[in-house]
Amino acid sequence: MVSAPDDGVRVDRRYSKVRDIVPMEVIDQQAAREYEQVKQEAIAKHTLVDEDDPQVKRLREIGIRLLPQTVLWNPRAGRWAWEINLIRSKQVNAFCMPGGKMAVYSGLLDELNLTDDEVAMVMGHEISHALEEHARQRAAQAEISNLGANVVSQLTGFGNLGNMDIGSNAKMLSLRFSRQEETEADLIGMDIAARAGYDPRAAITLWQKMGAVLKAGDEFTSTHPSGRSRIAVLQAHMNEVLPLYAKAMNMPMEKLPPYKANMADLHDAPVDAGDEDLQHPLKK
Template sequence: MPGRPGWLAWLAWSCAACACLPAIAQEVAVVAAPDDGVRVERRYSRVRTIVPMEVIDQQAAREYEQIKQEAIAKHTLAGDDNPQVKRLREIGIRLLPETVLWNPRAGRWAWEINLIESKLVNAFCMPGGKMAVYSGLLDQLKLTDDEVAMVMGHEIAHALEEHARQRAAQSEISNLGANVVSQLTGFGNLGNFDIGNNARLVSLRFSRLEETEADLIGMDIAARAGYDPRAAVTLWRKMGTVLEMGDEFKSTHPSGRSRIAVLEAHMAEVMPLYAKAMNMPMEKLPAHTPNMANLGGAPVDAGDEDSQRPLKK
């Protein structure tokens, strides 16, 4: 234990570090990706380590069960015999084997895929593989199976890359201040800490960098599963031209030209994966059709330009 002057100096440093959270978040490790497919630089921040993954998984399971129970009470949780539920789960069956390439833990997750009947245009996949799609997303955008796979792949990628863990950890730092910085430096353990009061997982906002990672990794997973990655572009064009600014999915998933440009820049990396899954040469692949005419171009991105900070609603 340092003497009083040293202790006060350390505490002052801790408070200053908390005030400069983005600087802490820059301390990252570059993580390997599969040898083939999409080229994405995976950067894992040291901040996330203050909340153990087991804590996040347990929180996600509790929160997901609460969401399901609320839907059951409102008679909005679609049954197992619902055609759209069967469709989502059939797509999931093809996607899930590809997830372990990006996160080996995914092979041990108790995956769930459910449909909630609602006009809400949204979807999510919580840590541990707890996924839900709202029917408004399927209905309003008239999604093809390829486009559904891109949505599901995107949301699954958020879980695989532990983006919720990152955001929850940063929320705890913001709420607890210097005490949590002490955790970063080895003082104490958050293993039994319940994040539920401070950061509801389903409502966490991801950063622009995290959204890009989810776009690219999700497109890679879907292509390996035999879904046309060109659907990622038409999906986000639909987001930009069909949805109103107030729609939940659009508010948390900006769909402008810069986002589409990134997807197109990586298309040559994932098309061979799709061709291999389809067992045909690239030149024999069928043309992609988006199931909606006159999509037009997507608008220019708007929102938070800091790639590390959560996107603004």
């Protein structure tokens, strides 16, 4: 069951009973299987980066600081068998499957020259998708489409699919989240990172970099739309998370130093047309 801390960011979270047709345990099990497949494919292609690589150590050290904060938003996260791996690829992307199975593609770090603060924002964002059970919601909707509404309605009391293996329509890495879910992940990820001692102002430069460096149609921009509207939401909630960062740094708010980006010529991101239906899954 997801929860929320008393302080920090305020998020308009919207849940649907539809997700209850797929038990969280089923989602976790499938995610673990798919994650192992991803790892084995990377091993076969010699693209799974060794554990002693500095970038792997960097990701896991950031993770060590982030993960204790996750239970504030979802107590189940304290029981997850977390994994964080780096895959060598030009792809600019990252993901965190249900159950805490996370991977970062090296292109994300290299192309955007990310600082630790910005990496923490990416990781916090992806972790938040898992905490908020967004994949469960999308998997349930995919199953309704796959099985047919009539079949689902015949399940006991609009109940769940038990131990049934969810179909190919709901593969973890193929799921697309909605703009509303992306906003939730942005804000909760920023909150988690701030509590862990990472500057939340890095969330702004992260998405400015996305807009400046990446092209429309790239994997990350197609499933994680950047734009002025997205940055505006982050900025609107900045005063809620800066005190968390100051507390983590054991520093009065007025003593926080000005934030400095490590990349020049960062301007407003491109105008983002947005979606009329904030609940509709984003499409590539």
